[in-house]
Amino acid sequence: MVLAYGVVVLLLLWFHSRRPVNVKFCSSVTSRILWLMNWSTGLSEEEHCTVERRDASLTYAEFIQQYAFSRPVIIQGLTDNSEFQALCTKERLLEEYGERLVRLSTANTYSYQKVNVRFREYVELLLKPQDQDCLGSDTLYFFGDNNFTEWGSLFEKYSAPPFQIPGTSKAYSFGIAGSGTGVPFHWHGPGFSEVIFGRKRWFLYPPEKTPEFNPNRTTLSWLMETYPLLLDVDRPLECTIHPGEVLYFPDHWWHATLNLDTSVFISTFLG
Numbered sequence: 001m002v003l004a005y006g007v008v009v010l011l012l013l014w015f016h017s018r019r020p021v022n023v024k025f026c027s028s029v030t031s032r033i034l035w036l037m038n039w040s041t042g043l044s045e046e047e048h049c050t051v052e053r054r055d056a057s058l059t060y061a062e063f064i065q066q067y068a069f070s071r072p073v074i075i076q077g078l079t080d081n082s083e084f085q086a087l088c089t090k091e092r093l094l095e096e097y098g099e100r101l102v103r104l105s106t107a108n109t110y111s112y113q114k115v116n117v118r119f120r121e122y123v124e125l126l127l128k129p130q131d132q133d134c135l136g137s138d139t140l141y142f143f144g145d146n147n148f149t150e151w152g153s154l155f156e157k158y159s160a161p162p163f164q165i166p167g168t169s170k171a172y173s174f175g176i177a178g179s180g181t182g183v184p185f186h187w188h189g190p191g192f193s194e195v196i197f198g199r200k201r202w203f204l205y206p207p208e209k210t211p212e213f214n215p216n217r218t219t220l221s222w223l224m225e226t227y228p229l230l231l232d233v234d235r236p237l238e239c240t241i242h243p244g245e246v247l248y249f250p251d252h253w254w255h256a257t258l259n260l261d262t263s264v265f266i267s268t269f270l271g
């Protein structure tokens, strides 16, 4: 057992020394072992989901009147993405796209640094649980900056939520990230978020309520250090989405995300 542990550590150190990109590789050896052995990191869902959940009987007219311009909503069973999900397993994606380059961003509010790596290297070397002590600006996240020519045949199998906002067109951002990773608070135009595998916990504030956060720290450190000190009135709206659900966020709403598991996800921005 001790020997096997030693071999795993040596292998990890060897992987670490071969890392393909010139950025600080910000996950501890311990967290990498946890991921390899697929142990739980103990991240949990919120005690009370405070985002409304609606089922697929929600009509487009109700969506426009009740949510599109005013508040977030989670809609269940709006589309069937089982075919897309089958194409997004680790094995299928590696087989199809393993040798393609993907562009990673640092996981801070204003994504400063971009790094290109082979998709296989991202999955095998960088896709790890988030280390709580690591800065978001030292953590690489695969989300967006997708090559729609190379990955087009995959994205065309995705069924986007059918609710459009008049005068907008849709743009996809696809991502894969480890448990405990996420994007710290930021805002932009409206959109939908869906997890294909895994779970993603969302934190949202209306435009007039700027959250207390450090743009270079991760959502995980915010959850552990800032969130417990918030008064009830300062708590965000929050909820965890699962495969088969989409979360809608309106224009200018502050939002931060936390992947509770290794997750595959896609956002549809309405711009």
Ligand SMILES: O=C(O)CCC(=O)C(=O)O
Binding pocket: 143, 175, 182, 183, 191, 193, 200, 255, 257, 258, 265, 267
């Ligand atoms: O899915 C994520 O982790 C990030 C999503 C996000 O922040 C966005 O869609 O704007």
